[in-house]
Amino acid sequence: MNSIKLFAISVVSGIFFAAGASVGASCQMQEQRWTDQLNQIEQQLRQGHWEAARQGAQFVSESLAEHGGGTIGDHRDTADKLGGAMAGPDPVAEGLALGRASALRAIAEAELERPDEARWHWYLAQNLSRKLRAMDLSPYGAAVDVLRKNLLADATPQNAGMVDVLDPVRPEGSARPGFQEPVRINVTYPLRPQDLRKRDRFSHVVFVRITVDSTGQVTQPVVVDGGFYPGLIYRAFEALRTWKYKPASLQGKPIPFRYIVPVVFADDRPAHPGVAF
Numbered sequence: 001m002n003s004i005k006l007f008a009i010s011v012v013s014g015i016f017f018a019a020g021a022s023v024g025a026s027c028q029m030q031e032q033r034w035t036d037q038l039n040q041i042e043q044q045l046r047q048g049h050w051e052a053a054r055q056g057a058q059f060v061s062e063s064l065a066e067h068g069g070g071t072i073g074d075h076r077d078t079a080d081k082l083g084g085a086m087a088g089p090d091p092v093a094e095g096l097a098l099g100r101a102s103a104l105r106a107i108a109e110a111e112l113e114r115p116d117e118a119r120w121h122w123y124l125a126q127n128l129s130r131k132l133r134a135m136d137l138s139p140y141g142a143a144v145d146v147l148r149k150n151l152l153a154d155a156t157p158q159n160a161g162m163v164d165v166l167d168p169v170r171p172e173g174s175a176r177p178g179f180q181e182p183v184r185i186n187v188t189y190p191l192r193p194q195d196l197r198k199r200d201r202f203s204h205v206v207f208v209r210i211t212v213d214s215t216g217q218v219t220q221p222v223v224v225d226g227g228f229y230p231g232l233i234y235r236a237f238e239a240l241r242t243w244k245y246k247p248a249s250l251q252g253k254p255i256p257f258r259y260i261v262p263v264v265f266a267d268d269r270p271a272h273p274g275v276a277f
Helices: 002-046 050-067 072-082 093-111 115-128 130-134 142-148 155-159 230-240
Strands: 183-186 203-212 218-225 244-246 248-250 253-255 257-266
Touching (some): 002 093, 093 130, 115 230
Antiparallel strands (some): 203 218
């Protein structure tokens, strides 16, 4: 009887081992496909095929954002370790691939003389993988200087000379006469990645520290708390780039202003967003 039980246990164990090995092999194959695609895009950039590279990077980015990373439930056991796609010591593979795809698209956009597009995709890339701040841009033309000028700043230098905040609403020193905080005049909701769209009562917030510069433009976005699913961060940035502000002012002069904003994914939001939620 004991021998039968041991045989059954060994068979079941073998099945689980085989299943785990199969999933691991599948993941490795998928990661290799991403690597091959991204290497091809990088080669197109080095050959000066800017538009082909841009389209390829966009396709890979969208595929990863829609399907990469699984669902939140798949990674719940590692959520406390990651604390954001760029914050953990071992970011998820989908986030690293998405970061590289975003960086390659940023290069292509810069070479195609679309500096605003280049700047924003470069911001996204650096949020998904800190290592990309040190990416070698020397093989490309002078157009990529827009990327060198938009490296994400660490918190300490970013504070210098700016009106700081204690919370997302009330600025420190707001009692000073003549101070007006920035006014958000347009908000766009983020799209939910495809593999999360069938979830009922879904709710998630990506908190991003931004600087609203003296022209009202959003710059230097840094994910403070985005969870561990890179597709949500990608979609949050896609929405955030469309937000519009009237800049903060001090004594009637526009000034840059840094604070934290929530980018909300939710089922129960109103059909038409206002300027606050």
